[in-house]
Amino acid sequence: MSAAPPAGPAGKRVLIHDASLRDGHHAVRHQLGREQLRAYAEAADTAGIPVVEIGHGNGLGASSLQVGQARLDDDTMLSTVREALTRSRMAVFMLPGWGTTADLERAVAHEADVVRVGTHCTEGDLAERHLGYLRDRGVDAQAVLLMSHMASPERLAKECARLVGFGATAVGIMDSSGHYLPADVTARVGAMREAVDVPVMFHAHNNLGMAVANSVAAVEAGADILDACARGFGAGAGNTQLEVLVPVLERMGFSTGIDLYGLLDAADLAERELMPAPPTIDSVSVVSGLAGVFSGFKTRVLDVARREDVDPRDVFFELGRRQAVAGQEDLIVEVALALKAARSA
Structure with missing residues (x-):
C-alpha cells in the first residue's frame, strides 16, 4: 500500500x-x-x-x-x-x-x-x-x-x-x-x-x-x-x-x-x-440537491409523480426529510401515494 x-x-x-x-x-x-x-x-x-x-x-x-x-x-x-x-x-x-x-x-x-x-x-x-x-x-x-x-x-x-x-x-x-x-x-x-x-x-x-x-x-x-x-x-x-x-x-x-x-x-x-442531450440543471435537479436526495432518483421520481399526479418537488423534499438513500427506490412510490392521499383528505 x-x-x-x-x-x-x-x-x-x-x-x-x-x-x-x-x-x-x-x-x-x-x-x-x-x-x-x-x-x-x-x-x-x-x-x-x-x-x-x-x-x-x-x-x-x-x-x-x-x-x-x-x-x-x-x-x-x-x-x-x-x-x-x-x-x-x-x-x-x-x-x-x-x-x-x-x-x-x-x-x-x-x-x-x-x-x-x-x-x-x-x-x-x-x-x-x-x-x-x-x-x-x-x-x-x-x-x-x-x-x-x-x-x-x-x-x-x-x-x-x-x-x-x-x-x-x-x-x-x-x-x-x-x-x-x-x-x-x-x-x-x-x-x-x-x-x-x-x-x-x-x-x-x-x-x-x-x-x-x-x-x-x-x-x-x-x-x-x-x-x-x-x-x-x-x-x-x-x-x-x-x-x-x-x-x-x-x-x-x-x-x-x-x-x-x-x-x-x-x-x-x-x-x-451517448446521450440525447447533455445534463441540465432543471428545477427538479435543484430541489433534489437542496433536499439532499440521491441524484439517481430523478427519473424514477418524475415517472411516479406523473403517474400519481403529485408535484415531484414535494416528493423530493419528503424523501429528503425521510433521509432516503440509494437502493430505497420503493420509497418513492410510498411517498407519492402518501402525498396524493394527503391532498385528497
Whole structure:
C-alpha cells in the first residue's frame, strides 16, 4: 500500500477517474449499447484519461426491475471496454447487496484494474469482506462513501480509517445528491486527508452548479483522485464536467497527463453518441440537491409523480426529510401515494 502524495502547491499530479460509462448509464436508463461503449472507451484511451469506469449505474450485479435493467449484461460491458483500452485502466463499481463476491470474481477475470466498493457513508463495515477478498488477490481495491453529506467530517474520517484497515488502497466520498458547497468539501476532505495515508478521492454532482468548484476545493484540500464525466453525463443534473475540470486544473498548475484535444474530441463524441442531450440543471435537479436526495432518483421520481399526479418537488423534499438513500427506490412510490392521499383528505 503506497502512501498518498501530500497535499501541496501547483505541480501535484491529480488522477482523473472517468465515470461516464457507469454514472452516465443513469441518464439513459442503463441502455448504452456495445458500439457506444467501445467508441467512447477508445476515445478516452486515445486522450490518455488514466481510468475509465464501466457498468450499470448502480454497479456490478445491479441490473434489475427495481433500479433498471441494463441493455447489456456485466460480462458484455466489461469485455467490450477491456478490448478497447490499451493505455487507460479499467474500473468497476460495486454496492454490497446488489453485487456479490461472484460479481467481483468475474470483474477480476475480465482484468479490471480498479474495483470500487461503495457503501452508505456511515456503514463502511459492509465493505469489509469485499475489500478483504480484493486485497487477497492483489487488486487495487478502493472504498467510497455515498450520500456523504449525511455525516460529519469527523465521522467520514473515522469511516475512511476503518476502510483502510479493511484493505482499501484509496478512500473517498461521493456528493451523491449534489448538496455540497466548497466549504463543505474542504472540511470533509481535509479531515479525511489527516486520517489516512492512502489516496483520497472526491466525486461531485452538479445539482447546484457547484461540481467543478467543489472538485477544485477537494484537490486544494488534499484530494488525489477526482471523478468526472464527459459533458457531465450522469444522474440527475449530471456530474463534474470532465472536459472543463481538466483544463481548470491544468491552468491552476496541477498535472493530469491528459491530452486536451483528445479530451475535447472524446467529449464531443460522448454528446453525439451517448446521450440525447447533455445534463441540465432543471428545477427538479435543484430541489433534489437542496433536499439532499440521491441524484439517481430523478427519473424514477418524475415517472411516479406523473403517474400519481403529485408535484415531484414535494416528493423530493419528503424523501429528503425521510433521509432516503440509494437502493430505497420503493420509497418513492410510498411517498407519492402518501402525498396524493394527503391532498385528497
